[in-house]
Amino acid sequence: MKRIRITPAWYFSDEAGNQLDPQVFVLLEGVHRHGKLTEAARMAGVSYRHAWNLLGKWQEFFGISLVELQRGKGAHLSPLGEKLLWAEQRVIARLGPQLESLGSELNLAIQQTLEGVKPVLRLYASHGYAVELLPEYLDELRLDLQYCSPREALVALNRGACDLAGFHLPQGAVGTRLARGYRHLLKPRSHRVLRFITRRQGLMLRPGNPCGVHGLEALVEGQARFINRQPDSGTRALLDGLLRDAGLSSRHIQGYELEEYTHSAVAAYIAAGMADVGFGVEAAARRFGLDFVPLASEDYLLVCHHRSLSEPRLESFREVLASDAFQQAVSALPGYSLNRCGEVEGVEALMAG
Numbered sequence: 001m002k003r004i005r006i007t008p009a010w011y012f013s014d015e016a017g018n019q020l021d022p023q024v025f026v027l028l029e030g031v032h033r034h035g036k037l038t039e040a041a042r043m044a045g046v047s048y049r050h051a052w053n054l055l056g057k058w059q060e061f062f063g064i065s066l067v068e069l070q071r072g073k074g075a076h077l078s079p080l081g082e083k084l085l086w087a088e089q090r091v092i093a094r095l096g097p098q099l100e101s102l103g104s105e106l107n108l109a110i111q112q113t114l115e116g117v118k119p120v121l122r123l124y125a126s127h128g129y130a131v132e133l134l135p136e137y138l139d140e141l142r143l144d145l146q147y148c149s150p151r152e153a154l155v156a157l158n159r160g161a162c163d164l165a166g167f168h169l170p171q172g173a174v175g176t177r178l179a180r181g182y183r184h185l186l187k188p189r190s191h192r193v194l195r196f197i198t199r200r201q202g203l204m205l206r207p208g209n210p211c212g213v214h215g216l217e218a219l220v221e222g223q224a225r226f227i228n229r230q231p232d233s234g235t236r237a238l239l240d241g242l243l244r245d246a247g248l249s250s251r252h253i254q255g256y257e258l259e260e261y262t263h264s265a266v267a268a269y270i271a272a273g274m275a276d277v278g279f280g281v282e283a284a285a286r287r288f289g290l291d292f293v294p295l296a297s298e299d300y301l302l303v304c305h306h307r308s309l310s311e312p313r314l315e316s317f318r319e320v321l322a323s324d325a326f327q328q329a330v331s332a333l334p335g336y337s338l339n340r341c342g343e344v345e346g347v348e349a350l351m352a353g
Helices: 024-034 037-044 048-062 079-115 129-137 150-158 173-180 217-221 234-245 263-271 282-287 312-322 324-331
Strands: 067-070 074-077 120-125 142-147 164-170 191-205 226-229 277-281 291-305 336-338
Touching: 024 037, 024 048, 024 067, 024 074, 024 079, 037 048, 037 074, 074 079, 079 142, 079 263, 120 129, 120 150, 120 312, 129 142, 129 191, 129 324, 150 164, 150 291, 164 173, 164 191, 164 234, 173 234, 173 291, 191 263, 191 282, 191 312, 226 234, 226 263, 234 277, 234 291, 263 277, 263 282, 277 282, 282 291, 312 324, 324 336
Parallel strands: 120 142, 120 164, 226 277
Antiparallel strands: 067 074, 164 291, 191 277, 191 291, 191 336
């Protein structure tokens, strides 16, 4: 089935109404990655001459160069070029989950218009890279994927707004405490858990770790600039739990009050040099070329009503989870591992302690 993806695009205009081609962002990323304008042009699918002309137009527009070329030393981004590239990366990372949710709604509407109304599997879930893979492998199953906080996902399941709720629980004492907060939303008689994946969370650091951060203690003792997640996220709850167990106060963390809304947005914020350290999944750190210090493992779980397990929609979904193609894709994500993926168990284990 054809799937439509929504991506944000930047358009710059001046008081005279002149606009510039957003293709330059591909060129900037290519220069950042490869240090050569020839490779950047190849990435953008344009000739070297056209790439040179585009950069010239942008330099004329801004009055300052975006890329600096040196004979025998290749190319590198100017300060303004770096600022533009990382600003775009932050916007994409911040808006990504919302745009994916909207894209899911549009794809579903198109499919139902063309093929008629057919069964749909509704998944409300905390955003994650493994969940993000699902639409690529559910070719024969119509998926309505909506990203939200863990608590919102479970509330949606209880009111019948979705068929599956995805959330994550840390392993160990922090996870035991957090699970207690979900007790009123998890019903042993009616709910079942689908095992999914395990992933590593920890400190995302600027390349080379110039601030020498190797644990949470360094956040409160040093001058490293921190970027946080929003309060209703599971990742924020995990961080706060780890700080509590270590006897550390968040009041002494520089930047604790600054927030981003996805793992990728936190990583992009650090990659842009706006912070020295953040907290999130290893996959985000590696995607943005950051260093990573693992601090916790957590299980990402899917919850459904037991009566829906025998429905064809859930049976097809579990077949995809068990497929070699999907499991290989998950295993390729840094810091991700399979954890009895697709197996069913009761919720009692989550509520113990």
